[in-house]
Amino acid sequence: MPKISLRDALRDALHEEMARDESIIILGEDVIMHGGPYAVTRGIYEKYPERIRQTPISEAGIVGTALGAALCGMRPVAEIMYVDFITCAMDEVVNQMAKVRYMFGGQTDVPVVLRLPSGTARLIAAQHSQSLEAWFMHVPGLQVVVPSTPYDAKGLLKTALRGRDPVMFIEYKRLYTNEGEVPEGDYTIPFGKADIKRVGRDATIVATGPMVGKALEAAESLALEGIEVEVVDPRTLVPLDRETIFASVHKTNRVIVTDEEVKRGGTSAEIASLIAEECFDALDAPVKRVASANVPMPFSPELEKLVVPKAEHLVAAVRELVG
């Protein structure tokens, strides 16, 4: 199977789906000129000049316009240059996009995909490094998708582009250049279906986004000590595949939940509490969480490196759990 980067996997998904469905349209800042700062939309304009629009720096306008077009039969994909900037469009996301199906009694589909580059990269400090999955999870009506591999990214984006509901598509910037095997030809990955990235019996790590790779790294080194870790990647947070997570907890009886978000009120808090509610009797130890420090992202590399958890933190956490 050919190996391609996560960025190329996303771009392939866009190209293939745009060829398949002419209602798919793209808008966002600089999406034509450079294919966006991360070049995901590069080459679209050359192929579909009518179907991609470069916008002013107007996030509220971008999301509002995408939503309006979606209510009128189109399938817009809006790129928000950095997820941090979605804060300028929170009315459009929370009060409009997430609500229109429900408050209008199911009269309309809402096929909008918001692509949201997230997380740390290149030392860009407090306003360009956030991970806001938990905010979106908290709002009924939004779907939240977090791919960790090129394979998942392509299959999940295709599903997003064929769906009927709004998708907050979280793209971790540091993963864009990661390579992985992606089959040629069409495939999709259903939402609400977790992927067991590694099978193990001694402890479970539920990991999302960039923490999946670190969990696999941790599992690799723990295997040398004879500790077999299972790594579960939910892939979509809404809908969430509770069954696969709970089944893994029942198998290993020990669990760590990890993500790159600020720990307080993060995705890890939600998943850990679900496990505590539903799997208490299966647990041999308290649920552990490994996530980012509760701080705005600092600029200096000497400080930034202290914020986001590393594989070694997961190794230490597993040792504590099984020790």
Next chain:
Amino acid sequence: MPVEAPSADTLKEMYTRMWRIRLFEEQAEYQSSQGKVMGALHTYIGEEAVAVPVCAHLKDTDYITSTHRGHGHCISKGADIKRMMAELFGRATGYCKGKGGSMHIADFAIGMLGANGIVAGGFGLATGAGWAAQLRKSGQAAVCFFGDGAANRGPFHENINIAAVWKLPVVYVCENNQFAQWTPQKDVTLVTDIANMAPAYGIPGVQVDGMDALAVYEAAGEAIARARRGEGPTLLECKTYRFHGHNFGDPQMYRTREEIAEWSDKRDPIKRLAAHLKEAEILTDDEDKAIQQRVAAEIQEAVRFAESSPYPTPDELYKDIYSYEYA
């Protein structure tokens, strides 16, 4: 390009719809006083000469977006008042199955993309509707109704700018009723003529007497035709006045009885259109009476429909969040 004068039939239909709005709103207020209509209620009384003549230029395939004061927009676009009243009563037969209420009535089948509880919430929706129409080259147009208060919010600027630079077929219709909830417009902005903001976006700005249905008909006709021709958006400001305050029960401490009477007694848009139609011998006194009686009967029928409709059942709670069941 001059707008063709409305035919006698069009004028009578406009007049009927204005009465339908007036009587629907009066009935909604009465039902609210009886505890039958619950929640917030913002009536369109006094502003009928804005939405009705604007929508007289639109087909079911054209789009409108609305505001928290949305009943008038729904009725102007041709919505079914039985389903509207049922929604106000929180019943399962309402437009939104009782999940929306007064501030969220929508009828996608006729291009009414929803009343909106967020001031300026309609700008993005109308702009996107215009984009969809432009891409399809369908000749459809979108109208965004908004109040003077919304002109102070960011989406006004962001979306009008986008529509202008993309030449989208959208008409932004400001219902300038001079109050943002309880705050007089002049206290919060120095530019009280919203049409004067249009040059900042490189688009035409037109101001019209929003109590004069014929003047609004002409101005809206020109703006909508321009949109359909692919020449881009227009900002159309209609100076108007809400006769009954921000919401039902508003003590209206911010204005005098004299000021209200000045508008409601002397500038009532329905009386004004009636006088014109009679003077032009388009409408007789008997026909006028018949129209009012017919509309009153429709409203009573709508109340009966709403009252006899069931409330939504508990299983509805988790439906319509997504296209599939998930909570």
